[in-house]
Amino acid sequence: MTKVEAIIQNxxxxxxxDALHEIGVEGMTVLEVRGHxxxxxxxxxxxxxxxxxxxxxxxxxxLVLPDNMVEKVVQTINGAARTGxxxxxKIFLSRVDEAIRIRNDERGEGAL
Amino acid sequence: xxxxxxxxxxxxxxxAGESDxxxxxFEAIGDGYAAVVQRTTLLETVVxxxxxxxxxxxxxxxxxxxxVAVGGFGRGWLFPFSDIDLLFLHADDxxxxxxxxxxxxFSQELWDLRTKLSPATRTLTECDRFDENNVEFTLSLLDxxxxxxxxxxxxxxxxxxxxxxIQRESRxxxxxxxxxxxxxxxxYGDTVFHLEPNLKDAxxxxxxxxxACWLALISAxxxxxxxxxxxxxxxxxxxRRLEPALEFLASVRCFLHFRHGRDDNMLTWLDQDExxxxxxxxxxxxxxxxxxxxxxxxxxxxxRFSTQLLEEIPAAWSLLHRHFQNLxxxxxxxxxxVVDGLIFLQxxxxxxxxxxxxxxxxxxxxHGVKLSTTTEYRxxxxxxxxxxxxxxxAELWQALQVILLEPHAADALRAMQSLRLxxxxxxELKTIDSLVVRDFYHRYTVDEHSFxxxxxxxxxxxxxxxxxxxYAELFSELERPELLFLALLLHDTGKGVAGEDHIPSSLTIxxxxxxxxxxxxADREIVLFLIGNHLEMSAVLRRDxxxxxxxxxxxxxxGAPERLxxxxxxxxxxxxxxxxxxxxxxxAENVWQVYIATANSLNRSADQRFxxxxxxxxxxxxxxxxxxxxxxxxxFLEGLPRRYLQAYPAEEVLRHLTMAQRLENDPVQLHxxxxxxxxxxxxxxxxxxxxxxxxxxxxxxxGMNIVKANxxxxxxxxxxxxxxxxxxxxxLELNLPEWERFQRNIAEVLTGNADLDRMLADRLNSxxxxxxxxxxxxxxxxxxxxxxxxTLLQVIAQDRPxxxxxxxxxxxxxxxxxxxxxxxxxxQMVIDAFYLTSNQVRLSREHERKIKxxxxxxxxxx
Numbered sequence: 001m002t003k004v005e006a007i008i009q010n011x012x013x014x015x016x017x018d019a020l021h022e023i024g025v026e027g028m029t030v031l032e033v034r035g036h037x038x039x040x041x042x043x044x045x046x047x048x049x050x051x052x053x054x055x056x057x058x059x060x061x062x063l064v065l066p067d068n069m070v071e072k073v074v075q076t077i078n079g080a081a082r083t084g085x086x087x088x089x090k091i092f093l094s095r096v097d098e099a100i101r102i103r104n105d106e107r108g109e110g111a112l
Numbered sequence: 113x114x115x116x117x118x119x120x121x122x123x124x125x126x127x128a129g130e131s132d133x134x135x136x137x138f139e140a141i142g143d144g145y146a147a148v149v150q151r152t153t154l155l156e157t158v159v160x161x162x163x164x165x166x167x168x169x170x171x172x173x174x175x176x177x178x179x180v181a182v183g184g185f186g187r188g189w190l191f192p193f194s195d196i197d198l199l200f201l202h203a204d205d206x207x208x209x210x211x212x213x214x215x216x217x218f219s220q221e222l223w224d225l226r227t228k229l230s231p232a233t234r235t236l237t238e239c240d241r242f243d244e245n246n247v248e249f250t251l252s253l254l255d256x257x258x259x260x261x262x263x264x265x266x267x268x269x270x271x272x273x274x275x276x277x278i279q280r281e282s283r284x285x286x287x288x289x290x291x292x293x294x295x296x297x298x299x300y301g302d303t304v305f306h307l308e309p310n311l312k313d314a315x316x317x318x319x320x321x322x323x324a325c326w327l328a329l330i331s332a333x334x335x336x337x338x339x340x341x342x343x344x345x346x347x348x349x350x351x352r353r354l355e356p357a358l359e360f361l362a363s364v365r366c367f368l369h370f371r372h373g374r375d376d377n378m379l380t381w382l383d384q385d386e387x388x389x390x391x392x393x394x395x396x397x398x399x400x401x402x403x404x405x406x407x408x409x410x411x412x413x414x415x416r417f418s419t420q421l422l423e424e425i426p427a428a429w430s431l432l433h434r435h436f437q438n439l440x441x442x443x444x445x446x447x448x449x450v451v452d453g454l455i456f457l458q459x460x461x462x463x464x465x466x467x468x469x470x471x472x473x474x475x476x477x478x479h480g481v482k483l484s485t486t487t488e489y490r491x492x493x494x495x496x497x498x499x500x501x502x503x504x505x506a507e508l509w510q511a512l513q514v515i516l517l518e519p520h521a522a523d524a525l526r527a528m529q530s531l532r533l534x535x536x537x538x539x540e541l542k543t544i545d546s547l548v549v550r551d552f553y554h555r556y557t558v559d560e561h562s563f564x565x566x567x568x569x570x571x572x573x574x575x576x577x578x579x580x581x582x583y584a585e586l587f588s589e590l591e592r593p594e595l596l597f598l599a600l601l602l603h604d605t606g607k608g609v610a611g612e613d614h615i616p617s618s619l620t621i622x623x624x625x626x627x628x629x630x631x632x633x634a635d636r637e638i639v640l641f642l643i644g645n646h647l648e649m650s651a652v653l654r655r656d657x658x659x660x661x662x663x664x665x666x667x668x669x670x671g672a673p674e675r676l677x678x679x680x681x682x683x684x685x686x687x688x689x690x691x692x693x694x695x696x697x698x699x700a701e702n703v704w705q706v707y708i709a710t711a712n713s714l715n716r717s718a719d720q721r722f723x724x725x726x727x728x729x730x731x732x733x734x735x736x737x738x739x740x741x742x743x744x745x746x747x748f749l750e751g752l753p754r755r756y757l758q759a760y761p762a763e764e765v766l767r768h769l770t771m772a773q774r775l776e777n778d779p780v781q782l783h784x785x786x787x788x789x790x791x792x793x794x795x796x797x798x799x800x801x802x803x804x805x806x807x808x809x810x811x812x813x814x815g816m817n818i819v820k821a822n823x824x825x826x827x828x829x830x831x832x833x834x835x836x837x838x839x840x841x842x843x844l845e846l847n848l849p850e851w852e853r854f855q856r857n858i859a860e861v862l863t864g865n866a867d868l869d870r871m872l873a874d875r876l877n878s879x880x881x882x883x884x885x886x887x888x889x890x891x892x893x894x895x896x897x898x899x900x901x902x903t904l905l906q907v908i909a910q911d912r913p914x915x916x917x918x919x920x921x922x923x924x925x926x927x928x929x930x931x932x933x934x935x936x937x938x939x940q941m942v943i944d945a946f947y948l949t950s951n952q953v954r955l956s957r958e959h960e961r962k963i964k965x966x967x968x969x970x971x972x973x974x
Contacts, residue, residue: 010702011656032698056658057702087658 001096001109002070006061007033007089008081013059019080020063023072027112029062037090058089064096066109123161127225130154135192135370142392144363152190156181156259158225159198163260166218167211176203177211178261180269183230186255187322189362192369193376195230196222197252202235203265228375236265240273242281247288250277254326275338282334286327290422293323301692304411305560307548311365312377316411318361320418321354327421350417357410360393364407367392379407381550401548408546408557412530420485423453443479448472454484463490466503470511473528477518483527491531499536508537509629516597522567525601529559540625541601543608555691558607564689565600569593569681579700583684586677586707589938591789595635596678599642600685618643634761641675642682649683653702657709666706667713672758676714680707714755715904715934715945733762741769748772751827753932759822771796772830780859784851790819790836791844793855797862799829804930805920806868807833810861812914813871814854815841821916821935833933872914888941890971894960902931902947903955905963909971911942919944922970926963928955 008016013030020028034055065073074091082088101111134154138147163179183197184190200215202208215233222229232249242250253274258266278285297315300306304316312318325345332340346354367387368377379387381400387393388403398406443450447468449458455476462468469491476483483491503511515524528534535542544558554561572584590596602625606617622643626636648669655662670676683703688695734745748769749757757765771781771794781796795807804823811818820836839845844854860866888910895904907919916935923930923946932947948955955963 009656011654014654032696034698034701057698057705 001099001112002065002067003094003096004061004063004065004070004073004077005092005094006063006077006081007035007058007091008061008077009083009087009089010057010059012081012083012089013061015080016061016077019076020073023076025063025065025069025073025076027063031060031062033058033060056087064099064112066112123158123221124225127154127158131192138366138370142363142367142390144361144366144393145359147366148189148191148362151192152185152188155185155190155196155227159196159222160260162218162221166221167214168260173261174207174211175262176207176265177201178263178266178269179259180266181257181259182232182252182255184255186252186257188257191362191365191375193228193372193374194369195228195375197230198232198259199252199256200231200233201239201261201265201269202233203262203268204235208233208235236268236273239269240277242277242284244284244288247285247292250281250285251289251326253277254329270339275333278330278333279337282330286330289323289326289330293320293418293422301555303556303560303564304408304415305546305557307550307555307557308378308380309407309411310377311361311368311379314411315419316408316413316415317377318358318365318414320414321358321361324414324418324421327418353413354417357413360406360410361414363393381548384548404548404557405546416530420482423482443475443481445475448475450479450481451484453481455481455487456484457487457490460490463487464494464497466498467511469494469498469533470503470508470515473524473533474511474515474518476527477515477521477524480520480523482523488531491533495532495536498533502536504628505630509631512537512629513594513598516566516594516601519570519573521570521597522563525563525566526560529563538625538628540605540621540628543605543621547608549607553690553694556689558604561689562601562604565603565682565685566597568685568688569597569600579697579704582704583681583700587681590677590681591674591787592635592638595638596642596681598629599639599646599678600682602639603643603646603682603686615644615647633763637761638675638678642678645669645679646682646686649679649703649706650687652706653699657702657706660713663706663709663713667710670710670714672755673711673714675758676707676710680704731757734765737762738766738769741766744773745769747828748826748830752824752832755932756822756824756832759824768794768796768832775830780862782855782858784855786844787836790838791816792834792836793858794832794834795858795862796830796832799825799831799929802921802924803831803862804833804933805917805924806861807835807858808920809868809872809914809917810858811835811837812917813868813875814843814857815839815875815913817913817937818916818935819937821933823930823933825931872917876914890968892964892967894955894964896954899947899954901954902949903960905946905948905960907942907944907946907967907971909942909944911937911940915942915971916944918970919967920946922966923948923963926959926966927951928963 006016017028034057036054036056061077063073070093074093077091098107099109099111100107131151131154134147134150137150138144159179167174167177167179178201180186180199180201181197182199184194185197190196200208200211202211215231219229219231232252234249239253253269256266256270256274258270296313296319300310300314302315304314306314310317328345329340332345364379364387365377367390368379368383369375371383371386384400384404388398388400391397392403394403394406444458447458447462449456455472457463457472463472472483472487475481502508515521518524525534528537529541529545535545541559544562547558549558556564569587572580572587575581575584587593599622602622603618604614605621605625606614606619609617609621611617619640622640626639631639648666652662652666657663667676670679680703684695684700687699687703731745731749734749735742738745745766749765760768767783771783774781775796775798779797783794783796785792793811797803808818808821816837817840818835818837821834823831823833825831843850857866861868861871888908890910891906891908893906895906898904905923909915909919920930920933927950928946928948929950929952930946931949932945934945936943950959
């Protein structure tokens with residue numbers, strides 16, 4: 001099993017969610033996060049005051065998938081979240097040893 | 113009920129059979145009262161049987177040991193899956209030791225029956241101890257009832273130990289009970305109006321009724337030193353009102369227990385559908401929404417009663433509380449007296465006068481006090497008469513806006529709603545009264561959500577959160593907050609109408625309400641704009657908020673900065689009142705980001721000019737208002753910035769047109785009026801050098817403090833300048849004849865018939881030099897990019913008398929034409945934006961440098 005963590009633009013959440021549903025991904029965790037990569041923050045002036053946005057609001061998606069779905073999901077997220085501009089986000093993959101469904105203690109991919 | 117069998121296996125089948133019978137009877141007739149009484153009787157039979165079998169063993173009655181029902185079992189209100197609270201009461205430690213094993217066997221039998229036994233073993237001495245950390249035990253004793261064993265031991269508990277314990281510990285007990293109740297209410301957001309309420313623990317639930325009974329009982333025992341007559345514990349009128357509520361809640365809780373098969377008191381949407389279709393607690397057919405209205409009506413009744421006792425009983429005992437309440441009693445006036453934080457009428461019949469009635473809710477909203485039961489009763493009595501001729505129109509709006517602006521407005525609205533007065537005054541709100549709209553986002557009913565939205569804006573001022581402070585500052589800048597509050601009150605009224613999108617229905621319903629209130633057309637336009645667009649800012653959050661195009665499109669939709677401020681605050685309040693976690697810091701930051709980007713965008717596009725009929729809504733409205741003046745309107749608007757049309761309502765634009773048409777006879781046209789916060793003078797005249805500077809100068813010479821100004825000009829060279837100012841010396845406020853002299857003097861200065869320099873010198877000499885409380889650094893910035901026609905100059909500086917005159921004179925001396933001026937003041941800081949041209953084109957870099965140098969020199973001069 002693999003955990004997919006994708007940092008995407010807020011505006012792309014609906015598109016990514018819809019695209020993932022279309023390929024059969026039902027469950028995901030969505031988090032409101034702030035941060036920056038190469039796309040640093042910027043400064044606005046409002047009524048004479050400096051207002052710095054150094055941590056940019058983003059959306060983080062977390063999904064744990066059977067290994068055979070990972071590549072398809074990565075391509076789907078890429079396709080739906082990409083604008084080609086700086087700030088589109090990143091995808092991270094990591095191994096998951098076990099998944100357990102709390103309701104009935106089911107384990108492994110069946111619990112996903 | 114049949115007689116009790118003696119064998120455990122038979123006991124089980126007896127218990128199962130009787131439980132099944134009770135369930136079937138409930139399912140057939142839906143009588144919750146009957147079900148809880150029968151279950152209590154069943155359990156009494158069972159525990160007495162087990163007592164005989166395991167403890168008494170035939171006729172050998174134990175001494176110094178009694179079995180006592182406490183808690184819900186003691187009250188005789190045992191719901192199908194409630195805990196069975198039993199007290200094994202011993203006279204001494206010896207008895208406790210000798211009965212340990214029989215008690216274990218007895219308890220085991222009950223657990224094997226799958227009942228939820230909650231046993232406690234105590235000696236009489238232990239019962240006499242009050243433990244602040246286990247108040248629940250002392251409270252459970254208040255419902256104690258003899259079941260079996262040594263009656264003498266029980267009598268000692270009931271007749272001696274408990275009355276003395278309560279008399280000794282009543283203050284502490286009531287205090288803890290009040291604290292626990294407040295904590296419980298806070299956990300449920302202090303409101304009855306949950307979309308999926310907890311029937312037992314939420315405000316207005318059965319626990320509140322228990323609390324009310326305990327409070328009344330403790331209070332009576334404190335006075336009597338003995339048990340009072342149970343029948344007279346609650347006032348007869350209260351008991352009459354509570355009876356139907358209790359019957360309803362008893363039936364619903366039984367329904368939930370049977371349905372869920374456990375002690376689960378959460379009334380979910382699915383339960384609501386099922387309860388409505390099975391007519392639980394009612395004989396009338398109702399859909400789920402109407403059935404929930406029944407629930408809320410009953411819960412509100414219980415909540416009102418228990419919170420009143422919670423206020424009254426500790427207040428009567430606590431010295432500190434009394435002192436505080438006495439301070440509040442000084443709030444009393446000719447109409448109302450305040451006793452123990454509750455409002456009473458000085459003249460009971462005065463409430464027949466709708467003006468006094470509405471003033472009472474204003475009083476409540478202002479001071480944060482509550483209505484006494486007597487006052488509520490008086491109001492309920494006059495409602496039928498009031499319904500025949502309810503106040504309406506400007507009179508009602510005047511009274512309502514005063515209430516909306518007060519810090520405790522939401523509580524006053526809730527009280528009006530609870531008494532059915534709000535629906536009587538604004539029947540449009542009936543659609544959302546206690547309305548459950550099912551989504552996984554909202555937690556409260558639609559009306560409560562709207563009240564909370566209003567409350568969240570009033571609470572901004574006290575908030576310590578960094579985000580709230582930003583919004584609080586924005587709120588303090590609003591010119592007409594009452595319009596925002598009215599929009600919040602009405603924004604979701606459309607949710608009571610079937611359909612996918614509630615906004616069109618909200619607009620229709622709000623339109624009817626605004627007709628009823630006879631709102632000025634310009635005010636009406638703002639309220640409807642806010643309602644119609646209340647989800648727009650949230651929609652922008654789902655787009656790329658760092659994309660300038662997103663912001664420009666949103667700015668175009670909003671149009672004017674004041675509307676943007678209101679919409680931003682509306683979005684904040686709307687999200688915040690959805691549920692306590694809805695407005696995350698992440699979301700608050702995003703809303704703020706959209707706000708400042710849009711505010712900046714609006715200021716940078718202020719000089720986009722109007723050319724011809726562009727299908728603008730404001731223009732269409734102008735043509736509709738004055739169809740005969742079509743061509744003249746078009747000629748007047750030609751070349752004016754689009755911002756002009758957003759800054760003034762259509763009626764004002766037509767007034768400017770009329771003033772412009774009079775210029776042939778009188779070259780300076782003025783219109784002076786007094787607003788709530790400041791005076792406003794509008795000047796319509798032909799453009800000329802130093803015009804704006806001279807106007808600012810004459811206002812300064814009269815001692816007026818300019819807080820805002822707009823200056824616009826059209827292609828024909830007609831200027832429309834509006835100055836908003838406070839009258840520092842109350843010259844105009846106290847002397848009506850001075851209005852005439854003031855306007856005459858402005859005309860004389862503008863036509864060169866008065867010496868402005870001398871007037872200004874006289875004024876500045878006569879004023880003492882004031883020390884600034886906050887030091888504001890002068891800052892001058894130019895922007896050549898934001899406009900294709902002009903250069904934007906922004907000046908930030910310390911506010912002082914005559915400042916605007918100095919800046920604008922300096923600009924005129926530098927051969928600049930002020931195309932647009934947007935003047936604003938924030939505390940001691942002025943934030944002025946000027947769109948400048950020189951010889952009808954943008955300024956050169958060299959010109960900008962010279963202007964900056966001249967301005968800095970002038971402004972840094974003392």
